[in-house]
Amino acid sequence: MELWPWVTAALLLLLLLVRLSRAAKFYAKVALYCALCFAVSAAASVVCLLRHGGRTVENMSIISWFVRTFKYAYGLRFEVKGQQKLEVDEPCVIISNHQSILDMMGLMEILPKRCVQIAKRELLFLGPVGLIMYLGGVYFINRQRSSTAMTVMADLGERMVRENVPIIPVVYSSFSSFYNTKTELFTSGTVTVQVLDAIPTRGLTEADIPKLVDTCHQAMRRTFFHISKTLQENGGTAGPGIQPAQ
Numbered sequence: 001m002e003l004w005p006w007v008t009a010a011l012l013l014l015l016l017l018v019r020l021s022r023a024a025k026f027y028a029k030v031a032l033y034c035a036l037c038f039a040v041s042a043a044a045s046v047v048c049l050l051r052h053g054g055r056t057v058e059n060m061s062i063i064s065w066f067v068r069t070f071k072y073a074y075g076l077r078f079e080v081k082g083q084q085k086l087e088v089d090e091p092c093v094i095i096s097n098h099q100s101i102l103d104m105m106g107l108m109e110i111l112p113k114r115c116v117q118i119a120k121r122e123l124l125f126l127g128p129v130g131l132i133m134y135l136g137g138v139y140f141i142n143r144q145r146s147s148t149a150m151t152v153m154a155d156l157g158e159r160m161v162r163e164n165v166p167i168i169p170v171v172y173s174s175f176s177s178f179y180n181t182k183t184e185l186f187t188s189g190t191v192t193v194q195v196l197d198a199i200p201t202r203g204l205t206e207a208d209i210p211k212l213v214d215t216c217h218q219a220m221r222r223t224f225f226h227i228s229k230t231l232q233e234n235g236g237t238a239g240p241g242i243q244p245a246q
Contacts, residue, residue, distance in 0.1 A: 023184045025184075026184035026185065027184075029074070029186040030186065032073075033070070033101065034101075036073065038128050038129060039128075040067070040070075041127075041128035041129045042128040042131075042132075043066070044062055045128055045135060047062055048063070048132070048135045054135070055134060055135050055136075056137055057114050057116055057136065057137035059137065060111060060114075060117075061113065063108070063132060063135075063136050064108040067104060067108040070105050075187075075188025075189075076102075076105065076178075076188060077189075077190045078105070078106060078193055079190060079191070080109055080110055080193045081192065081193065081194050082194060082195035082196070085168060085195045085196070085197065086110060086112045086168060087112070088166075088168075088198070091165045092168050092198065093165055093166070093168070094112075094167075094170055095167060095168075095169050095216060095220075096171065096172065097171055097220055099175050100175055100179060100181070103172065106193055107170075109193055110195060116137055116138070117136070117138045118140075118141060119138050120140070120141060120143055121141060121143065121144075122143075123140070165201060166199060166202075167198065167201060167212075168199075169195075169196040169199065169220045169223075170193065170196070171193070171196065172192070172193055172224075173191055173193075173228040174228035177189055192227040192230070194223050194227050196220070199212070199215060199216060199219070
């Protein structure tokens with residue numbers, strides 16, 4: 001029995017569903033994004049191993065190049081503002097808002113050289129994705145064991161105090177105009193990436209941490225709403241409402 005007619009019919013039906021169904025389009029694009037992550041991670045891992053031979057933060061420049069190609073497949077454009085604020089000669093801590101699986105593309109648009117990242121330990125076990133993150137020098141935190149996570153963050157805090165490390169917030173505008181899981185929307189769009197002024201930590205103690213956290217949060221929240229509103233006023237597609245990101 002010939003299978004090709006059935007395969008062809010199935011593919012045509014799938015294409016028809018994608019054209020007619022918004023939900024089908026959404027899940028097809030999400031599935032493609034996940035497939036791209038795995039495929040590109042595998043290819044980048046080979047390049048990193050050939051180039052540097054193992055785990056090193058130097059691999060992040062290779063990873064960044066691969067990830068930045070995703071935007072062309074999805075018709076996304078990133079407008080970066082204030083990137084020169086990341087060109088510092090001293091250690092710093094970069095924090096950013098979290099919205100969706102697309103955050104990674106925005107991060108790679110502004111990632112400085114030799115930037116060490118922190119991620120949840122569960123990502124380490126995502127096959128080639130975990131491998132490429134490991135090769136890129138990412139530190140993994142086990143959120144199920146609070147003592148381990150606290151140790152990593154405590155070490156970071158001690159270094160911030162010891163070396164007067166400033167905090168540089170980075171804010172991505174709302175994705176809701178082109179990506180929304182509730183309405184199953186996934187189209188092309190523009191993201192504004194705003195690098196804020198550094199927030200100094202010089203002279204601060206443990207008692208100042210709550211105030212420091214609130215200062216960072218308020219600055220990022222104001223910027224998030226401002227750049228998201230400005231983007232829509234300048235021609236961005238109106239989404240179902242701007243929601244504050246984490």
